[in-house]
Structure formats: structure tokens, C-alpha cells
Amino acid sequence: MITLRNVTLRRSARVLLDSTSVTINPGEKVGLVGRNGAGKSTLFALLNGSLHEDAGEFHIPAHWLMAQVEQNMPETSESATAFVLDGDSRLTELRAALHEAEVAGDGMAIAQAHSDLADAGFHDATSRAQSLILASAFRYTSWNGR
Structure with missing residues (x-):
């Protein structure tokens, strides 16, 4: 399972997560919605290991595989x-x-x-x-x- 326990995540002076706790169990589906700049991509960066929490604990099983799609399609002549x-x-x-x-x-x-x-x-x-x-x-x- 994915666990965030009292996680704080900041970008500069802006606090995106403040002592947030959540557990996502295997098989559960979660959707993230929010306005641009709310921190959805930053949260995914935490999940994929590109960023680390500023405080608290974050855990995702090491044997789990993660895939993601970039927000923007690269410039290409391909459809x-x-x-x-x-x-x-x-x-x-x-x-x-x-x-x-x-x-x-x-x-x-x-x-x-x-x-x-x-x-x-x-x-x-x-x-x-x-x-x-x-x-x-x-x-x-x-x-x-x-």
C-alpha cells in the first residue's frame, strides 16, 4: 500500500501538503483533481521518487512498478x-x-x-x-x- 503519514510538501514558500495522512490500498483507484498549480504533478513527483517529503513519512513498496505519462506530448510529426x-x-x-x-x-x-x-x-x-x-x-x- 501507499502510505503518507503526516507528510508536509512545500514548493518554495508555498505549502502543498500540510501534515497530510492517507493510505491507498492495493486495488483502490484514486483520482486527483484541482486547479493548475494546486500540486497534482508535485504529488506525482513524490510518488515516483523525483521529490522527497519535507516532513513526515512516505512509503511505497519497493517491488511495485510505477508508470506515468508526461502531461505534454513531445513535438513530433507522428499522430x-x-x-x-x-x-x-x-x-x-x-x-x-x-x-x-x-x-x-x-x-x-x-x-x-x-x-x-x-x-x-x-x-x-x-x-x-x-x-x-x-x-x-x-x-x-x-x-x-x-
Whole structure:
């Protein structure tokens, strides 16, 4: 579980968290809302280890993996959909395996690659990526580079 016990977190003279305590148990989902500058990104920096609490105790299990998406998409000519899809390393590996099997003309490997892609959700990956984009408030025109 993630535990903050009497945590104080400051940015310059501004206090973002003041003796805050919270426990987030495995499987719980938490949403952070607040105006710009409220400290949401700073709290994530504490969670990912980029920042440390000014006072109190913070604990996250060492064996837990954390992933996050940057707030701003980097400048690229790639569409937002392609950018999100490229972030799925498992699908990228499986597409590469399919390509290698096709180049080699290995029918069994091609069949296995198609099966693996189906199991990994390849066929609805684009719609899932676009749902993520929509939830992230990207403009529709940036989805496909239009």
C-alpha cells in the first residue's frame, strides 16, 4: 500500500501538503483533481521518487512498478494515436515478430504471431489508444495528424 503519514510538501514558500495522512490500498483507484498549480504533478513527483517529503513519512513498496505519462506530448510529426500505440512495448514487439516471420516466410511463426497479437488486444488497440487520448483532452484533430 501507499502510505503518507503526516507528510508536509512545500514548493518554495508555498505549502502543498500540510501534515497530510492517507493510505491507498492495493486495488483502490484514486483520482486527483484541482486547479493548475494546486500540486497534482508535485504529488506525482513524490510518488515516483523525483521529490522527497519535507516532513513526515512516505512509503511505497519497493517491488511495485510505477508508470506515468508526461502531461505534454513531445513535438513530433507522428499522430497522437501512433504516439500512444508506440508506447505499448508488448504490441510493438509482437508486430516486429510478425514482420520477421513474414519476411522469413515462416507460416507457423506467422500464425503464432497473429495469435499472440490477438491475445494482446491488437485488434482494438487503436480504439483504446483513442479513448486514452480523449480522456487526456487532446483535440480530435491531433489523433491522426490532421
